Amino acid sequence: MIPFLSLKDVTNLHSEEIHEAVSRVVNSGWYLQGEENKRFEENYAKYIGSDYCIGCANGLDALIWIFRAYIELGVMKPGDEVIVPANTYIATILSITENGLVPVFVEPRLNTLEIDDALIEQAITPRTKAICIVHLYGRLAYTPRIGELCKKYNLKLVEDNAQAHGCMFNGRKTGSLGDVAGHSFYPGKNLGALGDGGAVTTNNKELADTIRTLANYGSPKKYIFKYCGRNSRLDEIQAAVLDVKLKYLDKDNAHRKQIARYYYEHIQNPAITLPEQMTDESNVYHLFPVLCDRRDELQEHLKQQGIGTVIHYPLPPHKQECYSEWGKLSFPITEQIANRELSIPIGPSITLEEAAVVVEAINQFK
Numbered sequence: 001m002i003p004f005l006s007l008k009d010v011t012n013l014h015s016e017e018i019h020e021a022v023s024r025v026v027n028s029g030w031y032l033q034g035e036e037n038k039r040f041e042e043n044y045a046k047y048i049g050s051d052y053c054i055g056c057a058n059g060l061d062a063l064i065w066i067f068r069a070y071i072e073l074g075v076m077k078p079g080d081e082v083i084v085p086a087n088t089y090i091a092t093i094l095s096i097t098e099n100g101l102v103p104v105f106v107e108p109r110l111n112t113l114e115i116d117d118a119l120i121e122q123a124i125t126p127r128t129k130a131i132c133i134v135h136l137y138g139r140l141a142y143t144p145r146i147g148e149l150c151k152k153y154n155l156k157l158v159e160d161n162a163q164a165h166g167c168m169f170n171g172r173k174t175g176s177l178g179d180v181a182g183h184s185f186y187p188g189k190n191l192g193a194l195g196d197g198g199a200v201t202t203n204n205k206e207l208a209d210t211i212r213t214l215a216n217y218g219s220p221k222k223y224i225f226k227y228c229g230r231n232s233r234l235d236e237i238q239a240a241v242l243d244v245k246l247k248y249l250d251k252d253n254a255h256r257k258q259i260a261r262y263y264y265e266h267i268q269n270p271a272i273t274l275p276e277q278m279t280d281e282s283n284v285y286h287l288f289p290v291l292c293d294r295r296d297e298l299q300e301h302l303k304q305q306g307i308g309t310v311i312h313y314p315l316p317p318h319k320q321e322c323y324s325e326w327g328k329l330s331f332p333i334t335e336q337i338a339n340r341e342l343s344i345p346i347g348p349s350i351t352l353e354e355a356a357v358v359v360e361a362i363n364q365f366k
């Protein structure tokens, strides 16, 4: 049996230190907004290369707070447009619509699976205020052309870095490439908590202060409420666990890269296409997607051999019931990816021996 991802095995990699950290918080009697948050925020900001890090309840909230803060600061207003890849996890889109902003979908490239930067300029209108890139699957989505478009049209560059902790462009980490970034520490992410968690990173102090206030009931000072905010804080236990795991993130990512290299070198099947191989720094392999016309058969074939896989994602946001107003829109590349994508096992705990079994099973698929 090779599970898609065993969180138990992932936690066991650093079991002793994680248990120590949890016990420390339990015994401290201080469970929110304390030293653990402060330490993790400092260390994560340093890791990403940003001046500020604000821990919050989860990755969706991190993204919601980014757009809400831009609205509170008068940079955006409801009805303004945000350019996003059409193939992303729903949370990216929810964070935009939750704030009354309008997502404008742009197709990805089939060979990279990331937003096609050649299609962005034609999607810009006088109401466009931001480009939100998503480093999907752990692959770098930023390109210099995207940076230039933001300058040319005076747009904010927001990064959804939920799947790409540790990914880099020219020696700089994703999450520090634009104006602001949202991060998720959902357990299965490259840097995962033992529950929900998220963070925002930015170099903009005013934005950072606004986000910290919004995520704490809208309160900049005890019992003073400047905004109608929400309770969206990272708790001390999660911060302590994340601070332990942050130390091992680069090592864990290096292991993912080793497994990925093995897959690229050994998967050989005319029925299966791998996305373009990227440089080691620009892919942290949160997932290892493959494309196959008979994807469901491939998934069943692997299941028969005890190999777990997951589809990311079977239905794109514009086809979801919650967004029925966009159901008639057509994004053929996005839809093709949704129909053909299958993610095979990858993670910090899978062994090269297990990867060899996965390759063998994939190469046998007819």
Ligand SMILES: *Cc1c(COP(=O)(O)O)cnc(C)c1O
Residues within 6 Å of the ligand: 058, 059, 060, 061, 088, 089, 091, 092, 134, 136, 160, 162, 163, 183, 184, 185, 186, 196, 197, 198
């Ligand atoms: C996981 C994820 C999120 C949301 O993070 P949560 O912590 O689960 O709320 C946002 N965007 C992308 C691309 C994700 O993969």
